[in-house]
Every structure is written in C-alpha cells, then in structure tokens.
Amino acid sequence: MNDRHIGVPQSETTVASDRIAALFEQALACSTDERERFLMKACGGDRALYAELTSLLAAHELASGYFEQLADRCVTPAMDAITSQSPDDGLLARVQLAMGNGYVVERELSGGGMSRVFLADELRLGRKVVVKVLRERMAPGLSAERFQHEIQLAAKLQHPHIVPVLSANAAEGLLYFTMPYVVGETLRHRLVRDGALPLNDAIAIWRDVLEALAHAHAAGVVHRDIKPENILLSADGRSAVVADFGIARAIDSAEHSEVRSGFVLGTPAYMAPEQLRGEASANHRVDLYAAGLVMYEMLAGKTAFGALTSRETMTEHVAPAPQSLFRQDVPHSLAARVMQCLEKDPTNRPESANEILATLADPSARRSQPFSRRARVGMAAGSLALVAAMTALVHGRSRPAAADSVGPVGRELLPRLPAVQQRRTKHVPTPEAYELYRRGQYEARLKEHSLTTAIAYYSRAVAADSEFAPAYAALAQEYALLTAGAGGLEYRRGMDSARAFAQRAIELDDSLPEAYEARAFVKLLYDFDWKGVDTDVERAAALNPYYTRQIYVRENMLIWRGQFADAVDEIRRELVSDPLSASTRGEFARARFVAGDFVGALATLDTAQTLETGQDLPRLHLTRGEIYLSQGRYSDARHEFQRMLEASPDPTSRAFLAITAARSGDHAGAEQWLRDLLSRRTTGRSSAFLVALAYAGLHDKDQAFAWLDSAYADRSLRPLIMDPTFAELRGDPRFGALLRRIGLGQ
C-alpha cells in the first residue's frame, strides 16, 4: 500500500502533529538518561509514535550543524552574488561634478522614463532637493543657455498645485534641473497598487491637476508631458501637485538651435495626436488630452488604449477611438467630459481647463444619477460559489464538488457510529488508524480528484479506531465539500453525514478547529443558521489562530450579509500569511469583483494565474467570466465558462453558459443549457438554485424567483446570488423577502 506518487514524501510520517511536536519538546528538555524513560511512558505502547519521536530526536542532533553549513555554502554565497551587483555606473559622480560644491549628491532615487533621479543636499539653504538628470540627453552640443532660458518661464509659475523648478543647468554633458523634495507617492504608484480610484479621490485629483493647468496655460506655459508619473499625491491621496512644467519644451530647445513649432517631445502613451504628428497648431489642448487620459485611467484602472507599446500607442492615438468604459458610479456628464478630452481633433475638446473645472463644480456632475445608487449596490453585491471555493482553498487546487462522485461510503458509515465516552486525556489512535488518516490527508491535499479516495481512507481510519476524532473531523470536511455542489437527496445525505461526523469529532475532542469549521460550513450552506456559523467560526479561531480555513466560511457569511468590503478585508488578511497561493488570490479577486472593483479583480486574477501554472482553477474562470459578462464581452465570457466546465464537473459553469448564451442573443443555446440543467436536476447533478440563475440570465424574473423558492426549500441557495451578475434580481421586493426567509436582511 505504499504507492509512490510524485510528491509523496519519503518518510512514513508525513506531517507532524502538534502532539508529536509537544512530546519532542518535552523529550529534549529531559537529560539523556531521563529521555528514554520519558519516551516509554509518554508513548505508552504506541510504537509508531515512539519510532517517530526517536527518529526526530536523532535528526535533531545533526540538524543544527547541517543547516548552518548548508546556509553557509549556498544561501550566503547566492545572496552575496545577488547583492554584490553594483548599479552605480558613475553617473552619481558626474552629477556631483556638474552641480559643484553647493550641493552634496547623496544617492540615486528611482529612475523614470526620461530621467534619472537623485537626492541632493543644497548646502546653502540646508534643504534637500531632487535632481532630475535627463536620460539619453547627454550629448555634447547641448545649449545650457537655451535650456535655462526656456525653463525660466516655467520656473516663474507659482501655484499650490505646481511643483516649482528651483534651478536648471547643463554641465558635464548632463541636462538637469532641481525641484523640492516632495514626500509622497506618484499617481502612477497609486494606480499600480490600487487600480481604479474611488470616484471622489479621482475627481479631487483631477481638479487639482486642472487647476494647475489652468494657471500655467494662463501664463503661457504648456506642460506637454502630463502623465501619472508627474502627478504627486499628498499623504491622504486626495490632493495632487503637478511636476515638470515646461521641461519638455526646455529640453527640446536645448537640443535644437531654434524652438520648433511642434511638440514632438513627450511620453508617447500620453501624447495627443497632433503632438505626435508634430503639428504646428498644437497648443494647450495637448495637456487637456493628456489630462483626459489620466482621468480615464483613474476611473477605469487602465489606460484608454489598453496595454500597448509606444509605437502601437502612437498609431492608436492618431487612429481609432478609445474604448468608452466606465464604472457605473461615474455620472454620465463626467464620463462625457473625459471622453471629450480624448477627441482626436483638438477643436472638439473642451476650450480650456477652466471650462472642465466649471463642469466639475456643477453639483449635478458629481451627484449620482437616480438609478445609480441601486446600480452601485448591484455592482458591489455578489458572492462566492462557495463550493468550488472551499474545495480549491482547502486542497490548494480545483477540487470538483460534483454529485456524480458521491460515493456510498457515508451511508454505510453513518449508522455505525457508536456511543461516545467522554475522555479526559487525548485519545492515542492506533497506528493503523493513524496511518490511514495520514493517507487520507495526502490524497485530499496532494492528488487531483481524490476526494472520494480520501473519504475512503478516513472511513477506514474510523473503522480501525472508532474514537479517532481528527479522522471524523476530516470526514466531515470532505463530505461537506463533496456534496455541496449537488442537489436533491445526495445533497441532503451528504450534509447530514458531514454534520454528524463533525458532531462526533467535537464530542470526542473539543479542541479540533477543523471540526468546528466543518460544522460551520454545514450551518452556512445547509442550515442557514447564521448564529451557529458565528459561534463555530469563533471557536475555531480561538482554538488555533493560525487555522485559516474558517476564514472562508466567515467571508461567505459576510457576503450573505452584504458586507462586501469586510469580505475583501478578510481575504486580504489571509493573503498575508499565504501570499503564494493562487486559490487564495483567486478568492481575493472574487471578493473584489463582488465588491464592484472589476479592474482590481482582473489584475488580481492575472497575478493568480502567474503563480500556479499547470493548475486550472475553475474559480478563476468563474470570476473572469462574470466580469467579461458584465462588460458585454460574451465570447470571452463563454470561453472562460467553457474552461471552467472542462476543469470541473461542478454544474455551476452550465448555468453561466446559459446566461452567456441568453445575453449574447443566442436564445436557442440558452434554452438548451437550461434544459440540460433541468434534466440534470432530476438526477441530483444540478440544483434548483442553478436553474434559478439561468432564468435570471434569461431575464425571466418570475421563473427565477419561483426557482429560488425551490432552492430555499432544497437548501441549494448560495451566496453566488449576491454577485453583480444578478443585480437585477435584487431590486425586486421578492429578493428582500427571500433574504428575510433565511434570516437575513431587515
């Protein structure tokens, strides 16, 4: 029975239980003489335990020196190799030389696209300044005079939202200028970190940028290089200052004997078409175009033209129109203003920054429209298809919870549960039971599609030792997972078994967090016993704060209650302790999606996909598919749900294929998927809930609510109904009634 799969450990004891760790520690504390006696007594005839402990104690003697030497031989040299690389190419010394004795150049900060940035002490004034050295512009023949002349104009600008230029010079073949050292992040940092910004923050930042532009334009200075990198944010992220006014033009004039009429210099991604073409007519409206792009990015979390290389970007700006993609909380008038800034023809853009500011000041542009409050609730609402989530999370990969695979094991076992005797001391399992239990854990954790195999092992473990609490707890967990996606009788049986096993585990040993977690899971999915969920989850957390599985029960609880932001926070905390798990990150994406942050969700999904290759997590497809669905990208959505269908027998994908077909106008296809769900339901391979979802997709609200009633009756209701995809339903009074019936809502 020692079948060796890839990844199966070499030693007989796979994982160390807390008990073994505790005994190990006590044995170490003993003197060598006492140790043997202690072990004999502690193991009390459990030979497997005795062997385990002696082998660990023997390993301990050698382990300390071994790891020290291994670190010395590998880790230290590798780290050394990595850190000894010096990025200093001598530029710092040249900057110091160029700036002279008045400054001490301390070190390099970050590098931007057009410049490298240094931090220097201005000795005379005892302040820190930022030195920007223009990249690729260190050729001889630069005119310091022209550069300084041009920049003087910009240096005169004095405005609360403009970062002043302190000095500018060309020396040592370097073109550089200094500005005050501003502590804070750039808008680019913020966008990279958070994706789309809250509406009020975006408006506040845009207003500051526009006020800076209005002031500069009135003084005859065109920025020509407005972009998130040049917008610095205050600590609270709600006000902004704009840097690098007039720099682009100054560089241009330093390099050319006469100031050219066009504005070719700039950052291609943010350059207006006429600027790209170098047209003589280019004017202050190139800044409005760039400001429009920046606002678009703050609202959408991505650029108006997608991720393109410079060359492609340039073509795009001159040719096609940007995608009009806005969040539902953005008022139409504001969206229209932003799109107007992006007009190819400058004369179609707003006249001036002031004209846009006037619109922003108009309260109607900031107030949400009558319907948008509801729309926002819809956007923020959503849920997790708990089943697949739990399976994926628990096993670190997709684990289908399909009725197809429900085995007969539980039914056989259930009646055989003997009466429980209360024990004071911890039960020591028989070696055979422990071995079977351990195998079950392996099956459940490391191999694909082995839930039923794991259950078989756990069942044999409790057959070998009827008082082995952890095996009962594990059975409870696996049963809940296995049947959660099913409908009908199998579902009821599975959940009854799960509850009974959890109960049994708790009676035998009330210190196992996994037993409480399994019971909470049943209470959440099947009993709609919210109070019970809270109690069990708290108990699990109290028993072991590092036991994180129950966090997902809590998260779904929060989603049922409509506390979407809290659900996001919950998963965020989990991510800290498990940053490399694709499934946890997938959950984070899901929570963000449910909370209405589609852009953030997509970004998180991208990261999740880079983390674990070779594993096709159905949950990632579900979330991505739903986002595409909401964006009207039906063929992309269909692709995702198809992949989900291939990766997992969970019938949830079928409901979404029905919805996708319906929304893309393929009514025959939608009908077919619906019939499929209905016929599967008779064999317990889909549920009333999924049929309800399909009807909701077909915009047949009456049918949807009728089926939701049946879903309530057969307990197949899932928090998935809270997803933005089903926002339409939530406006209906019947939805509130449904929530009240399961003890939620007012």
Add this chain to the structure above:
Amino acid sequence: MIDEAITDLLIAAERGDSAALESLFPLVYDSLRTLARRQRRAWQGNLTLNTTALVHEAYLKLVNQERIAATSRTHFFAVAATAMRHILCNYARDRRRLKRGGDADHVSLDDAADVAPDLRSVVSDEDADALSALDDALRRLALADPRQARIVECRFFAGLSIEETAQALGISPATVKRDWTFARAWLYREIQLELRG
C-alpha cells in the same frame, strides 16, 4: 536601484495595510532576480559576510531608508526570505532536472537561464539536490503548519535571528525557538530520506 514602490508598500504595510504586504512579494522577488541576472562578477568565495548582513545589504539597496521606520525592516526581511527560497530552490530544481536529462524540452528554464550562470559557481550539485529536497519538504510542512514553514524561511533563507523572525511574523520568540528546533529536525530527516532513498 532604490525602489520607491517597494518603499511605499513597506510604509503601507507598517501602517497595517495587509494588501500592501502581499503586493510586496512580486516586487522584491523581481528586484532580487533582476539583481541576480545582472550580476556579472563571479562569486569569489568570500565567507566573511553572513546571510543576515546580506539581506540587510539587499534592504539598503532596494529601500529608501529615509522614508521608513526601522521596524519596517523585518517586514522586508520576511518577504525577502520567501523570495530567496524561490530563487534558490527554483534554480536547484531546474538544475536537477537538467542533470537527469532527457526531458529538457518540457522543463521551463526561465529561472535557470536567468540565474544559473551566476549561481553555478556558487552551489554544488550535491547542495542543489539538498535544496531541492528541502523545498519539497517545506511544502509538505507548510500544509501541516504554515507558521513553521515561514519560520524556516526567515531563519534559513534570510538568516534572521530568533528575535527578528518573531518580529517579522508577529509571534513570540519562544514560539519561534520551539518551532524552529522541531522543524529543523523534521526537515533534516525528510531531506536525508529523500537524498538516500
């Protein structure tokens, strides 16, 4: 080389923003890898620097000290520890696969190609095997007890002291000490079984 984004995220993490902490890993990982890739000088056999000092050096190279509280360092160390584990163990694993030969075309050699030329002079075949076995064992340990696995990363891959590890993971030094002692013995046994078996 100072990376303001890393600095920003560390500051945010220090304020309790856990999302920032999770965003940190890919950045630190990429920076360390970029450094490794760009590294031209072969390792000269200098054993005088210890790992702790080197993680500190990486910290100095990547993080803007002026903007950051001293306590944020431990967050960086913990993240760097995981990054180091990945860099080293991916390298060791790819090298083992190559050595076994035969299936070179289905092996992704991204990491090996990037880092291998520099690490080849550093890590022996034997140690590469050990690192690979350690990584496998750590994965299994993480399933049973994620905390113990994190402690091993901090102690072994970043050379953090008991106290620094405790601070980085927000647990007591006594717990670190106990878990480290146990995990070390357990891992040693797993590695030996793997290498000999």
